[in-house]
Amino acid sequence: MSEQNTKEAEPRVNAPADHSTPKANPLQNFLRGSGGRSLGLVIALALLFVVGAITSGDRFLNLENFLTIFRYASIIGVISIGVTFVITAGGIDLSVGSVMGLATVVASLTAVQLAATQSHWILMVLVALAVGAGAGLINGLVIAYGNVVAFIATLAMLVGARGFAELISGRSTQIVTNRDFLQIMRADFLGVPILIWIFVLVAVAGWFLLNRTTFGRRTIAIGGNLEASRLAGIKVKRHLVYLYILAGVAAGIAGVMMLGRTTAGTSTHGLLYELDAIAAVVVGGTLLIGGRGTIMGTVLGVLIFSTLTNVFIQNNLDTSVQALAKGLIIVVAVLLQQRFAARGPRRAKAKPIRA
Amino acid sequence: MFEEDRPRPLLEVRGITKQFAGVQALKGVDLQVLPGEVHCVMGQNGAGKSTLIKMLSGVHQPDGGEIRWEGKEISLPGPTAALDLGIATMYQELDVVDGLSVAENIFLGHEHASGGVLHVKKANAIAHKLLKRLGHGSLSPSTEVGTLSAANKQIVSMARALSRDTKMIIMDEPSAILDSGEVANLFRVVRELTAQGIAVVYISHRLEEIRQIGDRISVIKDGRSTANGLSVTDTSRAELIRLMTGRDVENVFPDRQPIAADAPVVLDVDNVELFGHFEKVSFTVRAGEILGFAGLVGSKRSEILETIYGARRASSGKVSVNGKTLRPGSVTSAVKAGMGLSPEERKSQGLILDEPLFKNVTLSTFERFAHGGYLNERAERNAAREQIAALELRPADPDRPARTLSGGNQQKILLARWLVHGTPVLLLDEPTRGVDVGARAEIYALIRKLAAAGTAIIVVSSEIEEVLGLADNVLVIDDGKVLTQTNASDIDEHGVLDLVMKGSAA
Numbered sequence: 001m002s003e004q005n006t007k008e009a010e011p012r013v014n015a016p017a018d019h020s021t022p023k024a025n026p027l028q029n030f031l032r033g034s035g036g037r038s039l040g041l042v043i044a045l046a047l048l049f050v051v052g053a054i055t056s057g058d059r060f061l062n063l064e065n066f067l068t069i070f071r072y073a074s075i076i077g078v079i080s081i082g083v084t085f086v087i088t089a090g091g092i093d094l095s096v097g098s099v100m101g102l103a104t105v106v107a108s109l110t111a112v113q114l115a116a117t118q119s120h121w122i123l124m125v126l127v128a129l130a131v132g133a134g135a136g137l138i139n140g141l142v143i144a145y146g147n148v149v150a151f152i153a154t155l156a157m158l159v160g161a162r163g164f165a166e167l168i169s170g171r172s173t174q175i176v177t178n179r180d181f182l183q184i185m186r187a188d189f190l191g192v193p194i195l196i197w198i199f200v201l202v203a204v205a206g207w208f209l210l211n212r213t214t215f216g217r218r219t220i221a222i223g224g225n226l227e228a229s230r231l232a233g234i235k236v237k238r239h240l241v242y243l244y245i246l247a248g249v250a251a252g253i254a255g256v257m258m259l260g261r262t263t264a265g266t267s268t269h270g271l272l273y274e275l276d277a278i279a280a281v282v283v284g285g286t287l288l289i290g291g292r293g294t295i296m297g298t299v300l301g302v303l304i305f306s307t308l309t310n311v312f313i314q315n316n317l318d319t320s321v322q323a324l325a326k327g328l329i330i331v332v333a334v335l336l337q338q339r340f341a342a343r344g345p346r347r348a349k350a351k352p353i354r355a
Numbered sequence: 356m357f358e359e360d361r362p363r364p365l366l367e368v369r370g371i372t373k374q375f376a377g378v379q380a381l382k383g384v385d386l387q388v389l390p391g392e393v394h395c396v397m398g399q400n401g402a403g404k405s406t407l408i409k410m411l412s413g414v415h416q417p418d419g420g421e422i423r424w425e426g427k428e429i430s431l432p433g434p435t436a437a438l439d440l441g442i443a444t445m446y447q448e449l450d451v452v453d454g455l456s457v458a459e460n461i462f463l464g465h466e467h468a469s470g471g472v473l474h475v476k477k478a479n480a481i482a483h484k485l486l487k488r489l490g491h492g493s494l495s496p497s498t499e500v501g502t503l504s505a506a507n508k509q510i511v512s513m514a515r516a517l518s519r520d521t522k523m524i525i526m527d528e529p530s531a532i533l534d535s536g537e538v539a540n541l542f543r544v545v546r547e548l549t550a551q552g553i554a555v556v557y558i559s560h561r562l563e564e565i566r567q568i569g570d571r572i573s574v575i576k577d578g579r580s581t582a583n584g585l586s587v588t589d590t591s592r593a594e595l596i597r598l599m600t601g602r603d604v605e606n607v608f609p610d611r612q613p614i615a616a617d618a619p620v621v622l623d624v625d626n627v628e629l630f631g632h633f634e635k636v637s638f639t640v641r642a643g644e645i646l647g648f649a650g651l652v653g654s655k656r657s658e659i660l661e662t663i664y665g666a667r668r669a670s671s672g673k674v675s676v677n678g679k680t681l682r683p684g685s686v687t688s689a690v691k692a693g694m695g696l697s698p699e700e701r702k703s704q705g706l707i708l709d710e711p712l713f714k715n716v717t718l719s720t721f722e723r724f725a726h727g728g729y730l731n732e733r734a735e736r737n738a739a740r741e742q743i744a745a746l747e748l749r750p751a752d753p754d755r756p757a758r759t760l761s762g763g764n765q766q767k768i769l770l771a772r773w774l775v776h777g778t779p780v781l782l783l784d785e786p787t788r789g790v791d792v793g794a795r796a797e798i799y800a801l802i803r804k805l806a807a808a809g810t811a812i813i814v815v816s817s818e819i820e821e822v823l824g825l826a827d828n829v830l831v832i833d834d835g836k837v838l839t840q841t842n843a844s845d846i847d848e849h850g851v852l853d854l855v856m857k858g859s860a861a
Binding site for chain 2: 212215217227229230232235292
């Protein structure tokens, strides 16, 4: 009896399945989905390359310069991957830049460097990661168990971590003296600098974690509907803490990279990086309200910004003009995405099945 | 029939059609609304009622057919055009701004101002007059709307319609968010409006309600009109159901099955209490038993359910499943022990609307399909497919976003979630809210089937008839107190209401 019921009762609900199922046309589906969003970014990146090639010719179009673009992208890129997770879960982390600065300061303290010289340079890395994880843990606990809004909690960490870094460094720049560490961080592998390799590794690991694991599923579920996730039995609070730790650890990794690149630890490292990271994540197509995240998009977002910077530097243009262009890109990218989204999964909203 | 004697229709819709992305949502709908009447539009979920409303309020434009307003053919390119003609729409999700005052909401978009400076006093005075016309003079125009009940927000919404010299108000399931006392009040206000010559187009699928408030009825089925302007008094309930579903619905509730005498107690609730919400409750549910919570809105039924589930932390008492005591205030502990909740607000508490169906089905179980944290989406999809087939979920596409499914099918996703989990205890809060008549019968049958398979089930519903029809045993609850615990067949709707009335009088 019930078989007939359904057929009689809801044929209209049944009908669209044949017409607008996501599998209708693989190409359309691809363009509408994350592929399409990434494609837009790839096109934007390609346009920037064309502009670079036209304005600077060979100075722009050479392997050395491409590596420069990637190296420039690598540190902010690692931070952005961590931030992608937090934003996908519907949170925000404003503290990543400060935390990275703090990590460089703590890891380059005389005592730490001394200990590292006596044992192994990896100690500096571990210290930087621990600082990131610790800051993330505090963020997570305050947000998940203290019920403080993420924006405020991480804003407090942004200010606090910077202050703490100034305090313990005495506002001075601490030079990294550990030769082994510097050698490793400045090494090339297959002709590609280690910083870029770290970025690539973090991006691949991040992609896998977000798209192929239970950790990623929880992240997306919480961002999509926190209450539903909680009522389905997911340990939401615990997971939120993990997420902020993850973002902190990413900032710690970025700190290590920064120490390697600049050979110095200082509290001014990472100033405003949080905004660059959020911009890259959002331009990449991760929803600021959570529920949808793309590592690929974030990577492309970071590359777009670093290429832009590169093109501007090559043409000796003012950094103010560059900032202006950045702002424009953010707005245009998000506007375009909303267009895509309106035609994509969101279309369901405009097409009511319910009557 | 006898339309010659009637006044000229205010609104006339002839054969309008509308297509969305290849789907024919409306295939030809007619509607004739007279001034000063309550015209009910009925139809199941997915019949096209919402689409029709959106055509009339200018949100969407029809592909074919015509709309005539006061005899002249019109087109409504946007919501403002409809408002300017005098067509106001009251959506289910009330479109009031919580942070603004009552008066500010009433005049939103057409403020009383000169040179950008608002005339607050004047606005408040006019707002007061409008509210008075609606019989709600006691509602202060300067109150912040966010502090009002859903019922009063509706009044604000209606006052806004009045403030615009409205000739017709479309109300989309206005009673869905109200309890029975508030519904009576809503009807009074509706009468107030029609007495002033305003036509009301009333969308609902509650048959009882329509008999009380409606003058004439039009029915839509599958995007087509199946009846136009029937007189409410001359049309039987059975006839309406037939028009809506195309078949006869006699017995919606499945037969009860006797619970085995040796059926074990699965859920044991022992003196659970939540200060400020409800007093100590104790009961047990045996395998195969359906226990119903009957009570009015505000009786704290849902709070009791959520506390048992651990979504709220009990002040005292303990809950055990199959003899295992749960950690208080821990949903994870409840789920692990074998309890599943289908929450009251399906969309905001149950589903991740933009995620595909299968991920919604496995939201409680995806870890089982993973190896060392690595997800196996194919296994998840297969598990979801099994449930889709078993529950006859439509459309049977595991990759479709949950948002695009009808209310009844969204409800089935939640049932499927716990079926995959295999929980011995199911808590169902308002399992048929927003679900149409046909799909309801299906969900009832499913619930009964689950019980027959040995699941212990609690059903909470604001429809007393539903609780009594579905459950084996009933707790009658009022204001956080259990008034009585009885066999469902020993009590009827009047009995429950009697108890509740007495309870609140004491």
